[in-house]
Amino acid sequence: MTNTCLTFRDLTLGYGSHPAIHHLDGTIRKGSLTAVVGANGSGKSTLMKGIVGVLKPMAGEVIRAPGVRAAYLPQQSELDRSFPARVVDLVSLGLWPRRGLLGRHTREDRDSVSQALMAVGLGGFEKRPIDTLSGGQLQRTLFARVLLQDADLILLDEPFNAVDAKTVGDLIALIKHWHGEERTIMVVVHDLDLVRQNFPETLLLARQPIAWGETRETLKPENLLRARRFHEAWEENAPWCEPDEHTHDHDHHGHAHDHDHEHHHGAGPRAA
Amino acid sequence: MDTLYGLFIAPFADFGFMQRALIGSLMLSLGACPVGVFLMLRRMSLSGDAMAHAILPGAAAGFLFYGLEILPMTIGGLIAGVIVALGAGAVSRFTIQREDASMAAFYLISLAIGVLMVSIRGSSVDLMHVLFGTVLALNDEALTLIGGIVAVTLVSLAIFWRALVAECLDPLFLRSVSRLGSPVHFIFLGLVVLNLVGGFQALGTLLSVGLMMLPAAAARFWTVRVEPMCVLAVLIGFASCIAGLLMSYHASLPSGPAIILSAGVVYFASILFGTRGILRARIIHHRHRTA
Numbered sequence: 001m002t003n004t005c006l007t008f009r010d011l012t013l014g015y016g017s018h019p020a021i022h023h024l025d026g027t028i029r030k031g032s033l034t035a036v037v038g039a040n041g042s043g044k045s046t047l048m049k050g051i052v053g054v055l056k057p058m059a060g061e062v063i064r065a066p067g068v069r070a071a072y073l074p075q076q077s078e079l080d081r082s083f084p085a086r087v088v089d090l091v092s093l094g095l096w097p098r099r100g101l102l103g104r105h106t107r108e109d110r111d112s113v114s115q116a117l118m119a120v121g122l123g124g125f126e127k128r129p130i131d132t133l134s135g136g137q138l139q140r141t142l143f144a145r146v147l148l149q150d151a152d153l154i155l156l157d158e159p160f161n162a163v164d165a166k167t168v169g170d171l172i173a174l175i176k177h178w179h180g181e182e183r184t185i186m187v188v189v190h191d192l193d194l195v196r197q198n199f200p201e202t203l204l205l206a207r208q209p210i211a212w213g214e215t216r217e218t219l220k221p222e223n224l225l226r227a228r229r230f231h232e233a234w235e236e237n238a239p240w241c242e243p244d245e246h247t248h249d250h251d252h253h254g255h256a257h258d259h260d261h262e263h264h265h266g267a268g269p270r271a272a
Numbered sequence: 273m274d275t276l277y278g279l280f281i282a283p284f285a286d287f288g289f290m291q292r293a294l295i296g297s298l299m300l301s302l303g304a305c306p307v308g309v310f311l312m313l314r315r316m317s318l319s320g321d322a323m324a325h326a327i328l329p330g331a332a333a334g335f336l337f338y339g340l341e342i343l344p345m346t347i348g349g350l351i352a353g354v355i356v357a358l359g360a361g362a363v364s365r366f367t368i369q370r371e372d373a374s375m376a377a378f379y380l381i382s383l384a385i386g387v388l389m390v391s392i393r394g395s396s397v398d399l400m401h402v403l404f405g406t407v408l409a410l411n412d413e414a415l416t417l418i419g420g421i422v423a424v425t426l427v428s429l430a431i432f433w434r435a436l437v438a439e440c441l442d443p444l445f446l447r448s449v450s451r452l453g454s455p456v457h458f459i460f461l462g463l464v465v466l467n468l469v470g471g472f473q474a475l476g477t478l479l480s481v482g483l484m485m486l487p488a489a490a491a492r493f494w495t496v497r498v499e500p501m502c503v504l505a506v507l508i509g510f511a512s513c514i515a516g517l518l519m520s521y522h523a524s525l526p527s528g529p530a531i532i533l534s535a536g537v538v539y540f541a542s543i544l545f546g547t548r549g550i551l552r553a554r555i556i557h558h559r560h561r562t563a
Contacts, residue, residue: 052448070448078444083313084496085441093438096449101435129496149449 005030005068005153005184006051010060012241013043013050019058019241020046022208030065030152031182033175035195035215038205038227044188045075047205048157051186064153068184069097071151073142075158075188081131087141088113088126094148116144121170135162143171154178156187160194172198192219206230283521289408293517296410296474297531299418300483301509303425304467306502308488311464313440313498317485319360319371322379323461324468324481326356328386331477336389340401342414346469349477353465356382361461365454405476407517407527414473421470425463432456437498475528483509486535493546508538 006028013021021043028034036044049055051062052072064070071094079090091113095105117123120140125133133141139159146154156175160168176198178185186203189195195202195215202218204210206227211218284290311320330352334344360378364371410418429436435456438446446453464484471480487508491501516531543549 054444054447072445072448074444074448077442079442080313080440083441084492084498084501085437086497089437089497090441093442093445096434096438096446101450101452102431145445 003030004028005032005065007063008060009063011050011057011062012059013046013055014058017058018238020207021050021205022241023060024209026209026212028184028186030184031179032201033179033185033199034187034201034203035199036186036188036203036205037190037192037195037219038210039230042205042227042230043207044205045157048072048074048155048186048188051153052155068153069149069151070153070155071146071149072155073146073157073159075161077142079138079142081138083130085130086126087117087122087128087130087133090130090141091116091144091148094145097149097151112148113144116147117141119147119174120144136164136167139163140167140171143174147174152183154183154185156185158188158190160189160191168194192224195219279522280518283518289410290517290521292410292415293407293474293527294513296415296418297407297483297513297517298510299415299422300467300471300474301487301506301513303422304471304480304484305487305505305509306429307425307460307463307467308484308486309491309498309502309505310436310440310460311484312488312492314460316371317489319375320464320468320481320484322375323353323357323464324472324477325386326379326382327353327465327468327472328477329382329389330386331472332386332389336392342411342417342473346417346473349469349472350465352382352386353469354462357461357465358458361458365457401476404479404526405472405474405528407474407531408520410474418470418474421466425467428459428463432459436460475531479528479532482532482535483512486532486539487512490535490539490542490546493542493549496548508535512538 004027008024008026011021011024012019020041024047036047038044046055050057051064052070053062054072092105092109094116095109095113099105099109114123114126117125120143122137122140122144125137125141130138130141139162143159146156159171163171172194175185175187187199189199196219199215201213202215203212204218204223204227207230210227210230211220211223284294308320311317327349330348330350331345332348333352334341334346334348338344356375356378360371360375363369363374363378367374432452435446435450435452439453439456439460443453446456467484468477468480471483474480475483487505488501490508491504494504495501512535513531515534517527519525519534520527520530544551546552
């Protein structure tokens with residue numbers, strides 16, 4: 001399919017032998033804007049890490065359409081704020097996909113750094129040391145870096161944490177602007193009202209996808225209830241998941257995009 | 273004028289061994305100080321120390337088989353250092369154990385082996401030589417070796433600069449855009465070992481890390497950017513070497529400790545008077561702007 005950006009094929013991601021994402025199948029359309037919601041421990045961040053490739057799948061695979069470049073804003077950044085760097089140094093890291101290890105940063109590159117900072121409302125912050133930024137300013141700085149990466153696929157993991165209402169508004173506007181540019185965006189969000197207002201599609205996770213598709217449909221009360229009932233803790237002596245049984249089980253559902261309302265989910269790809 | 277000349281210039285102008293010591297130690301500063309800056313910024317200052325101890329068994333093995341010869345001891349030290357650096361680095365990268373613990377474990381084992389090996393054959397004078405070095409006895413072989421190490425260090429830093437900065441500043445980001453994260457970490461550890469080995473004939477295994485860390489730690493108090501910090505660290509290293517050698521010459525002190533102590537003096541002065549030091553932060557900075 002040419003308009004597919006990401007394909008999950010029987011994807012299982014996790015830590016140790018315990019899955020955090022369990023047998024996920026489905027596709028992310030090019031140019032779609034998807035919110036990823038779910039309780040703590042439901043596998044949202046894990047899914048992001050799996051897509052960007054910093055976590056290797058335990059089973060199955062994530063297939064990126066050829067040529068798709070991803071930008072990733074992690075929830076728990078490993079950013080060292082005490083490192084002696086200025087805002088411009090941090091944002092310039094976003095030039096890596098374009099310039100790599102040795103490419104010179106040109107005059108235009110420096111201009112695009114300034115423009116990116118301007119776009120997140122931090123014009124003139126270039127020379128500020130990063131240890132003098134507030135939490136919200138740092139978050140916007142990281143958005144500027146994502147902006148500079150000029151990626152086709154943008155993954156944001158709880159980008160609105162500890163950010164004030166006005167900044168959330170600014171960042172949402174930026175996300176919508178990206179959406180308008182036909183970029184594919186996935187955002188982990190906790191605020192369901194925010195999701196209902198701004199995100200056309202939603203993936204509701206509870207280790208397995210509870211529902212996936214149009215936001216209004218996905219966030220129906222019964223789905224939310226099912227998502228809440230999910231058991232967060234690992235069980236040390238949980239039975240081993242037998243792959244054969246599972247594939248067999250899934251085959252009966254047929255493939256994506258058939259509006260299969262029998263199965264408690266919206267218009268999205270299959271969800272078990 | 274004559275007294276000034278006598279104090280500062282004559283020792284270097286009149287004695288070949290002083291010239292060699294000067295050239296050797298200045299070259300060492302050029303390579304080791306920038307490496308020290310990154311070591312400090314990665315919060316691995318004590319890893320450098322640990323690594324310096326880890327070099328001992330390799331140097332001791334060289335000493336055991338070939339006597340007090342520079343090349344075998346250097347190669348031995350290099351091998352031991354690389355094994356410990358790779359081992360500790362791999363344990364911290366691929367298991368839950370952090371680098372401080374794995375490094376401590378590896379270097380303690382290594383140090384014990386080293387002391388054991390030196391004591392099998394050598395007298396305590398030899399042990400002292402390995403531990404504390406002799407910058408005043410650098411021969412051509414040693415100078416060439418140090419020159420080579422400096423060249424490799426500077427070229428590697430120039431090539432991997434951006435990745436090294438990214439790996440320190442935001443390692444997860446680097447992993448998301450490039451596969452260079454782990455290689456750069458190991459290349460960097462390699463540079464640390466290389467510079468420690470380069471320093472150990474001049475300053476000894478215990479003190480070679482001093483020329484790496486002290487100028488870097490002092491430079492941290494003066495600037496908020498990496499590039500000037502590296503340049504400043506090198507300059508502090510230069511000054512410490514010159515001051516240390518002169519003190520050693522005039523007061524007949526052992527040269528290695530004199531160099532490191534000079535760097536120590538700069539470090540304490542920087543703590544007090546640096547632009548980010550105690551006095552500026554506590555006393556002078558009472559005035560503030562409106563925005």
